[in-house]
Amino acid sequence: xxxxxxxxxxxxxxxxxxxxxxxxxxxxxxxxxxxxxxxxxxxxxxxxxxxxxxxxxxxxxxxxxxxxxxxxxxxxxxxxxxxxxxxxxxxxxxxxxxxxxxxxxxxxxxxxxxxxxxxxxxxxxxxxxxxxxxxxxxxxxxxxxxxxxxxxxxxxxxxxxxxxxxxxxxxxxxxxxxxxxxxxxxxxxxxxxxxxxxxxxxxxxxxxxxxxxxxxxxxxxxxxxxxxxxxxxxxxxxxxxxxxxxxxxxxxxxxxxxxxxxxxxxxxxxxxxxxxxxxxxxxxxxxxxxxxxxxxxxxxxxxxxxxxxxxxxxxxxxxxxxxxxxxxxxxxxxxxxxxxxxxxxxxxxxxxxxxxxxxxxxxxxxxxxxxxxxxxxxxxxxxxxxxxxxxxxxxxxxxxxxxxxxxxxxxxxxxxxxxxxxxxxxxxxxxxxxxxxxxxxxxxx
Amino acid sequence: xxxxxxxxxxxxxxxxxxxxxxxxxxxxxxxxxxxxxxxxxxxxxxxxxxxxxxxxxxxxxxxxxxxxxxxxxxxxxxxxxxxxxxxxxxxxxxxxxxxxxxxxxxxxxxxxxxxxxxxxxxxxxxxxxxxxxxxxxxxxxxxxxxxxxxxxxxxxxxxxxxxxxxxxxxxxxxxxxxxxxxxxxxxxxxxxxxxxxxxxxxxxxxxxxxxxxxxxxxxxxxxxxxxxxxxxxxxxxxxxxxxxxxxxxxxxxxxxxxxxxxxxxxxxxxxxxxxxxxxxxxxxxxxxxxxxxxxxxxxxxxxx
Numbered sequence: 174x175x176x177x178x179x180x181x182x183x184x185x186x187x188x189x190x191x192x193x194x195x196x197x198x199x200x201x202x203x204x205x206x207x208x209x210x211x212x213x214x215x216x217x218x219x220x221x222x223x224x225x226x227x228x229x230x231x232x233x234x235x236x237x238x239x240x241x242x243x244x245x246x247x248x249x250x251x252x253x254x255x256x257x258x259x260x261x262x263x264x265x266x267x268x269x270x271x272x273x274x275x276x277x278x279x280x281x282x283x284x285x286x287x288x289x290x291x292x293x294x295x296x297x298x299x300x301x302x303x304x305x306x307x308x309x310x311x312x313x314x315x316x317x318x319x320x321x322x323x324x325x326x327x328x329x330x331x332x333x334x335x336x337x338x339x340x341x342x343x344x345x346x347x348x349x350x351x352x353x354x355x356x357x358x359x360x361x362x363x364x365x366x367x368x369x370x371x372x373x374x375x376x377x378x379x380x381x382x383x384x385x386x387x388x389x390x391x392x393x394x395x396x397x398x399x400x401x402x403x404x405x406x407x408x409x410x411x412x413x414x415x416x417x418x419x420x421x422x423x424x425x426x427x428x429x430x431x432x433x434x435x436x437x438x439x440x441x442x443x444x445x446x447x448x449x450x451x452x453x454x455x456x457x458x459x460x461x462x463x464x465x466x467x468x469x470x471x472x473x474x475x476x477x478x479x480x481x482x483x484x485x486x487x488x489x490x491x492x493x494x495x496x497x498x499x500x501x502x503x504x505x506x507x508x509x510x511x512x513x514x515x516x517x518x519x520x521x522x523x524x525x526x527x528x529x530x531x532x533x534x535x536x537x538x539x540x541x542x543x544x545x546x547x548x549x550x551x552x553x554x555x556x557x558x559x560x561x562x563x564x565x566x567x568x569x570x571x572x573x574x575x576x577x578x579x580x581x582x583x584x585x586x587x588x589x590x591x592x593x594x595x596x597x598x599x600x601x602x603x604x605x606x607x608x609x610x611x612x613x614x615x616x617x618x
Numbered sequence: 619x620x621x622x623x624x625x626x627x628x629x630x631x632x633x634x635x636x637x638x639x640x641x642x643x644x645x646x647x648x649x650x651x652x653x654x655x656x657x658x659x660x661x662x663x664x665x666x667x668x669x670x671x672x673x674x675x676x677x678x679x680x681x682x683x684x685x686x687x688x689x690x691x692x693x694x695x696x697x698x699x700x701x702x703x704x705x706x707x708x709x710x711x712x713x714x715x716x717x718x719x720x721x722x723x724x725x726x727x728x729x730x731x732x733x734x735x736x737x738x739x740x741x742x743x744x745x746x747x748x749x750x751x752x753x754x755x756x757x758x759x760x761x762x763x764x765x766x767x768x769x770x771x772x773x774x775x776x777x778x779x780x781x782x783x784x785x786x787x788x789x790x791x792x793x794x795x796x797x798x799x800x801x802x803x804x805x806x807x808x809x810x811x812x813x814x815x816x817x818x819x820x821x822x823x824x825x826x827x828x829x830x831x832x833x834x835x836x837x838x839x840x841x842x843x844x845x846x847x848x849x850x851x852x853x854x855x856x857x858x859x860x861x862x863x864x865x866x867x868x869x870x871x872x873x874x875x876x877x878x879x880x881x882x883x884x885x886x887x888x889x890x891x892x893x894x895x896x897x898x899x900x901x902x903x904x905x906x907x908x909x910x911x912x913x914x915x916x917x918x919x920x921x922x
Contacts, residue, residue, distance in 0.1 A: 214665050216847075282872070313897070316761035316763075320757035320761070397846060397849075399847065399877075400662050401875075425848065426811040431846065450812075
């Protein structure tokens with residue numbers, strides 16, 4: 174659970190006060206972007222990166238058409254999300270072209286997870302039909318070599334180590350020869366954790382780079398890293414030149430904004446995410462998923478996409494016209510309800526919408542109940558004649574009794590539905606004057 | 619103090635050192651507050667605490683009639699200091715054996731910290747023993763054994779994969795037999811969001827309570843100083859699970875600022891006992907709020 178109020182909730186709060194106009198005004202956008210800024214900062218995106226990002230979103234958002242299917246808040250979220258995905262870049266692939274064996278250097282701060290990542294990466298490579306080989310070049314941290322050896326044995330990956338007696342560049346040089354002899358195609362070099370401001374240790378990395386001509390130099394970074402992410406990534410990149418990033422401990426509940434900072438400041442792709450204690454908890458990186466997580470939006474984007482797909486512009490306009498002319502009928506009502514049904518069960522929708530957890534308890538209905546209620550409403554409407562559906566005012570006492578009997582419900586339920594329908598029409602009239610709706614209310618909600 | 623200065627030197631030149639520069643001596647205006655806000659945010663102080671600090675400083679500035687920026691850093695320091703408590707001594711005396719349990723997420727620096735902490739205890743003539751309770755991570759036992767050697771403190775260890783509760787039991791026996799006063803228990807790193815592993819930690823804790831009355835007497839959470847806003851969540855979850863009694867913040871020799879401790883202290887009131895400022899066994903020093911804040915502000919002339 175995100176600790177902080179998430180972005181989409183923030184934006185929705187802001188926009189309930191604003192009307193829905195045809196375009197996002199500069200004022201709308203500025204209000205929204207203040208919230209975007211805070212949300213990104215709370216997700217640990219570095220301040221300088223947030224500033225540039227917000228600037229880009231502003232350029233895209235001002236003047237963007239607000240479609241009927243999306244509320245202004247959703248529109249802004251959509252733009253933010255798209256920009257975020259652009260910023261996070263492509264799903265990363267390893268570049269291992271060139272004469273075998275190709276070298277991958279893993280670098281990073283202490284405790285970021287390099288050794289475990291080395292084991293995970295080698296497992297991943299073997300599954301990809303390559304022949305991985307590990308070199309233990311961390312001679313500083315007590316038992317780091319033992320750790321690598323233990324892991325390598327666990328997953329049966331060949332390795333090279335010399336304990337802690339030799340300088341790491343020498344170990345790498347000899348290790349490479351061993352790897353070649355063993356017929357390895359990819360060599361992963363596990364280096365000691367170091368601060369990017371530690372000049373002597375950075376010099377050691379440069380030496381390893383020069384002698385091993387690595388295809389990849391990957392920064393292994395903790396997903397929980399704070400504002401420091403820019404300095405870490407920039408420091409490593411400037412001094413030894415990075416080719417990619419691996420984000421670790423992604424199975425925690427940190428938002429992982431550090432990923433954006435690091436990606437932005439280095440321009441190198443994020444290649445993998447490490448997602449758990451087990452050695453196969455290692456995934457290829459997908460920008461859209463991480464974007465949602467950073468925004469704390471759950472599957473909000475999926476919901477927005479579905480809403481867009483179901484609620485096309487033309488139909489929205491047709492409905493609006495009908496509302497204006499007060500022609501919205503029970504048929505339309507039924508149609509709406511079925512659309513919502515198609516979007517998935519209510520529970521799923523509530524799960525997808527951030528902050529809905531609260532609402533769920535407030536309404537105190539479970540999925541089954543809501544679905545049953547929808548079914549009964551459907552039965553009632555389907556028990557009406559066409560004429561009754563178009564002109565509900567026809568429904569007198571005897572007609573209502575007939576409908577109740579026909580649908581297996583009670584007159585009270587029919588009455589309740591009619592009352593809700595009247596209220597909905599009233600609401601729609603207001604909405605058509607410019608206050609944009611949620612989906613028309615569900616019966617009983 | 620020299621080592622804290624050195625450790626934090628890079629920190630202060632990076633941002634807080636710039637406060638003085640940015641502020642200079644001019645009239646306080648909106649830009650001034652934007653600068654202060656940026657610096658606090660970049661120190662990982664977090665949005666809510668930053669807002670609150672700025673609000674408090676603004677009030678103080680109004681109250682004290684401060685108009686020039688050169689007096690602003692004093693006001694800011696004073697308000698920051700109000701958020702940090704001076705740690706009380708650890709609860710590790712007054713009984714034959716006190717148990718200190720060390721917990722934290724993976725890679726926060728628990729094992730290294732244990733080595734440094736054991737050495738400090740030993741120097742204070744407190745006979746100490748370490749229990750190698752991380753039986754999960756590959757070579758964690760060897761790692762803590764090496765630190766034990768460096769600190770001159772015996773390490774009671776089992777085999778990888780063994781029940782950490784059993785190690786605690788053995789270590790307690792050993793501690794009594796050797797008349798040790800303090801037993802430091804290492805635990806495997808775990809993410810606070812991992813339900814099963816947090817349950818396991820609760821079990822380890824309850825074993826301690828069974829073998830020694832009132833144990834663990836201190837449960838210290840080791841926090842990585844480069845962590846951002848998630849640190850607060852870590853602290854909350856560990857506190858809920860095992861009643862954390864204090865913090866040790868590591869890696870403050872990096873260019874990270876450790877600003878998340880303000881929110882943690884404010885919200886959870888957990889004392890910070892030590893900070894880690896380097897890789898040698900000497901690089902663990904008591905946390906001192908004045909010095910911590912002072913060092914953040916110091917300008918050592920190494921501007922970029």
